[in-house]
Amino acid sequence: MSDQGNRLGRLLSWDAAVVLVTVTVLIVASGAVENFGTSRNFTFLLLDLLPIALVALPMTFIIVTGEIDLSVASTLGLTSAVMGSLWDAGLSIETIIPLCIVLGAVLGALNGFFVTVLKLPSLAVTIGTLALYRGLAFVVLGDGAVADFPRAYTSWVTGTLGDGPIPNVLVPLAVVALVFGVVLHATPIGRGVFAAGAGEQAARFAGIRTGRLKFWLYVVSGAVAGVAGVLWTLRYSSARADNGYGLELAVVAAVLLGGVSIFGGKGTLPGVLAGVVLLASLQNALRLQDVSNEALNIVTGVLLIVSVLLPNIVSSARTALRRRHRATAPSAVSPER
DSSP states (O other): OOHHHHHHHHHTSHHHHHHHHHHHHHHHHHHHSTTTTSHHHHHHHHHHHHHHHHHHHHHHHHHHTTOOOTTHHHHHHHHHHHHHHHHHTTOOHHHHHHHHHHHHHHHHHHHHIIIIISOOOHHHHHHHHHHHHHHHHHHHHTTOEEOOOOHHHHHHHHOBSTTSSOBTTHHHHHHHHHHHHHHHHHSHHHHHHHHHHHOHHHHHHTTOOHHHHHHHHHHHHHHHHHHHHHHHHHHHTOEETTTTTTHHHHHHHHHHHTTOOTTSSOOOHHHHHHHHHHHHHHHHHHHHTTOOHHHHHHHHHHHHHHHHHHHHHHHHHHHHHHHHHHHHSOOSSOOOO
C-alpha cells in the first residue's frame, strides 16, 4: 500500500473515528442540550467519567489478553461497604483507605487464581464473583448507608483546581493513565499482553509466562476497583453496598468503543480514553434531558453491541475489498511470449 494509502488508513482508524464522534457529540450537545456546556456541568461530567476511566485502565489490559473481568463493579461495592463498616467501627480514614485497596487486590487475586491456576473461563468466574462480592457487600453493610466521612477528604474529591472546572482527582488519574499507557505500549509487559491476546500458545513458546501475567493483571484490576470504591464513597460521602451497581457494563462498553477487540490482541489506551469520554458525554447529555436510568442502560447496551459488531463488519468489508482489488489489478509481471 502507498504512503498516501497508509496515511489515509491511519486517519480512518477506529481511534480517530471515536475521537471524531466524541468531538461531534460534545459540540452538538453544547448547542442542543441546556446547561451541557456550562462550567459546572463540565465538572460533573469529569467526575462521572472518573470511575469508568479508572477501572477501564486495567480492564483494557485484561481484554487485550483475551480475558474479561465483570466483577469490578461488585468489587467497588464491597470495598465501599467495608469502608463504611470500618469507619462506623471507629478506625481512622488513613488506616481504612489502604485496607480497602488491599481488599480490592485480594478480590482480584481470587479471580486470577480461578482463571490462571484452575484454568476456568474468565467470563464464568467473574460473573460468579460479581454476584458473590455484591452479596458480601450487603452482608457487611445491609441496606443502610454510612456517611459523615472527613470533610477534608470529601471536599478534595469533589473540589476543583482553583476556580476552574477541572476536578482535583483528574490530576492523579491523568498520571495513572500515563503510566498504564507507557506500560502497555512501550514496555515488554505490554508486548507480552498483546502477544498473549494474539495467541497464548505462541506467546508461551516465546518465553512469556502468560499465566503469571494474567494473574497480576487481575490483582491490579481489583486494587484499582478498590481505589474507585474509595473515591466513589468520598465523592458522595456515602458508603453503600449498591455503590457502582452496573458500572461493569459502562466500563466494558467504553473499552470496546475505544477499539479494543473482545477477542484480544488489539487495542490502544488513548482509544479507550476517547471511548470513556464519548460514553460519559452521551450519558451526561441524556441525564440533562431527564432520560431515565433504564433508558441509559439501553443506550449503553446498544453501544456495547455496536462496538462488538462494527469492527467485525469493517474488517470483513476491508478483506472483501482487498480480494476484489487483487482480483482486478493487472499482473506486475508480463507473461513471456
